Amino acid sequence: MAKSNDGEIALPFPILIGDIGGTNARFALLLDAFAPPKEFPIIQTAQFKTIDDALQRSILDKSSVQPRSAILALAGPIQGDEVPLTNCDWVVRPRDMIANLGLEDVLLVNDFEAQALAIAALSDGDREKIGGGEENFAASRAVLGPGTGLGVAGLVHAMHAWIPVPGEGGHIDIGPRSERDYQIWPFLEPIEGRMSAEQVLCGRGIMNIYHAICATERREATLDAPAAVTGAALSKSDPDAIETVSLFSTYLGRVAGDIAMIFMAKGGVYLSGGISQKILPALRGPEFRAGFEDKAPHGEMLREIPTFVVTHPMAALAGLAAFARMPDRFGVASEGRRWRK
Numbered sequence: 001m002a003k004s005n006d007g008e009i010a011l012p013f014p015i016l017i018g019d020i021g022g023t024n025a026r027f028a029l030l031l032d033a034f035a036p037p038k039e040f041p042i043i044q045t046a047q048f049k050t051i052d053d054a055l056q057r058s059i060l061d062k063s064s065v066q067p068r069s070a071i072l073a074l075a076g077p078i079q080g081d082e083v084p085l086t087n088c089d090w091v092v093r094p095r096d097m098i099a100n101l102g103l104e105d106v107l108l109v110n111d112f113e114a115q116a117l118a119i120a121a122l123s124d125g126d127r128e129k130i131g132g133g134e135e136n137f138a139a140s141r142a143v144l145g146p147g148t149g150l151g152v153a154g155l156v157h158a159m160h161a162w163i164p165v166p167g168e169g170g171h172i173d174i175g176p177r178s179e180r181d182y183q184i185w186p187f188l189e190p191i192e193g194r195m196s197a198e199q200v201l202c203g204r205g206i207m208n209i210y211h212a213i214c215a216t217e218r219r220e221a222t223l224d225a226p227a228a229v230t231g232a233a234l235s236k237s238d239p240d241a242i243e244t245v246s247l248f249s250t251y252l253g254r255v256a257g258d259i260a261m262i263f264m265a266k267g268g269v270y271l272s273g274g275i276s277q278k279i280l281p282a283l284r285g286p287e288f289r290a291g292f293e294d295k296a297p298h299g300e301m302l303r304e305i306p307t308f309v310v311t312h313p314m315a316a317l318a319g320l321a322a323f324a325r326m327p328d329r330f331g332v333a334s335e336g337r338r339w340r341k
């Protein structure tokens with residue numbers, strides 16, 4: 001059996017891989033290191049009381065293949081033998097999974113770690129470049145994903161391996177920069193008195209910006225959901241929605257530029273998460289790159305760093321599949337989050 005580079009033995013095939021978010025869970029089976037993943041229909045987490053029930057009824061009962069191991073990416077910190085999920089009622093108990101579902105080996109990783117694994121493996125068909133120079137293939141990369149929250153991770157190339165670096169980068173401070181920012185800022189809702197990136201760069205953040213613009217303009221806020229705001233912006237039917245998406249793109253560019261500097265991400269900065277793909281036409285506009293490059297004294301360096309929108313519909317699963325097939329290429333720590341029969 002192969003050894004992964006942290007000295008652990010690679011997980012045995014067939015491997016069940018899963019990306020479990022607050023609303024949706026996506027699963028696929030890998031029969032061996034070469035066969036394409038067998039994907040299952042997306043599961044709504046709210047429709048099953050427990051994850052074991054969802055796995056039994058939606059995966060195991062629907063396939064003749066019994067997986068020997070599982071790699072699951074979860075939204076939330078992984079600590080101890082019972083891992084509650086953020087934004088949904090499921091609790092992941094790997095020991096019970098091994099006892100009840102016929103698995104021998106379970107590895108849990110953070111959802112943005114899976115996104116970081118994905119950006120090591122995406123082909124040109126799974127991403128759209130939106131500015132900057134050529135990528136440096138051996139250099140570090142970073143990924144930001146505005147969705148229900150703002151996930152951030154780095155991907156560092158060291159010791160002949162790609163090492164995902166998950167963190168809480170979505171919660172860094174963000175401050176006003178332009179005259180317009182100074183007008184809007186007093187109306188933005190802070191968290192415990194401070195403005196963090198996540199307060200503006202997620203679904204809730206879109207509404208925060210939109211309400212602040214409406215308050216600044218003394219206009220009634222008529223749109224009631226992030227999708228309504230981005231829809232009205234893309235169809236150019238509402239001036240406040242248009243400005244919301246313009247400022248969202250600027251702020252996403254600024255934070256992406258900060259993360260690029262922290263990781264020296266000359267391999268590129270990637271935008272994932274549910275929102276990036278949905279506002280892709282807006283991200284192609286000038287605001288995102290202008291915010292990204294406005295980083296004196298390092299503007300020159302930032303202008304060279306390419307940025308990409310991840311267009312792969314199941315990027316996290318693609319990342320987990322790449323790791324499952326070639327664990328030696330990645331430095332994924334397993335201490336405290338791997339359970340074996």
Ligand SMILES: Nc1ncnc2c1ncn2[C@@H]1O[C@H](COP(=O)(O)OP(=O)(O)OP(=O)(O)O)[C@@H](O)[C@H]1O
Binds near residue numbers: 023204226
């Ligand atoms: N068209 C849209 N424009 C802007 N925001 C949207 C749009 N559609 C959904 N959203 C917002 O995106 C967020 C959900 O993001 P995303 O799809 O990335 O979910 P997630 O956090 O990855 O969870 P899960 O994995 O369970 O789907 C919600 O806040 C939702 O309101």
